[in-house]
Amino acid sequence: MKKLFSRLLNKKKHKPTAPADYDGLSRQEAFSKVYRDRIWSRTTPDESPFHSGEGSRNPEVTGPYVAAISGFLQEFGSGKSVADIGCGDFEIGRQLVPFATRYMAFDIVPELIEHHRANETADHLSFDVLDLVEDPLPPADIILVRQVLQHLSNDDVLSFVRKFPGSCQHLIVTEHLPADENFVPNLEHDSGPGIRLSVNSGVDLSAAPFNLQASSKRILCDVLAYDGRIRTTLYSF
């Protein structure tokens, strides 16, 4: 009984928040609303104007990611340009900037990009608005997409996947997945604040309907957290 109750609670926690509020909103309007309503900071209230959620700030989750990506960037050698798409509050991106020759950060939310332009400074760092579904991807050696695709519908993810190969040498994708590997990937989901964990699913770009073709695939980092795992996968083309 206790187990069932806790499972129900966990399910509720990961259910998309007030999906009816998002009916009819564009992707840009939806994610602007998420930040405005502080949907991702409800469990960890703070004063920062933009908050991308605990998974973007908890060192137990972010530490292994920053170590893995900075290690990869050092391994990759000099002259590397990085595009961080869906950069969010930039709590993580900021730690990676020193390891790139050029660091281009993008997000779909214009107010957030304006905020970063006013507050983050490094000569080789830039911020721009970009929708990874509709817009052409920037020229970069390495594209980072951390905990972004999990919020998008399968049609939206597919539009992104169709840009590969041809957009970069390495695509590094981080997704929140069920802890038990025996889940059905890529169940349909509306674009917005919630993720597929509420239906025991998660985004796997190698599986149908996406079937991303890469010359190699490697897990760079895998952290058990928040009723699931946060897995970072490197796809090289």
Ligand SMILES: C[S@@+](CC[C@H](N)C(=O)[O-])C[C@H]1O[C@@H](n2cnc3c(N)ncnc32)[C@H](O)[C@@H]1O
């Ligand atoms: C959960 S946050 C993750 C932020 C950051 N990558 C991190 O891990 O801390 C997801 C971010 O993706 C952005 N986003 C959602 N859809 C997007 C799209 N189609 N194109 C670009 N950014 C998008 C949101 O605005 C939000 O900032």
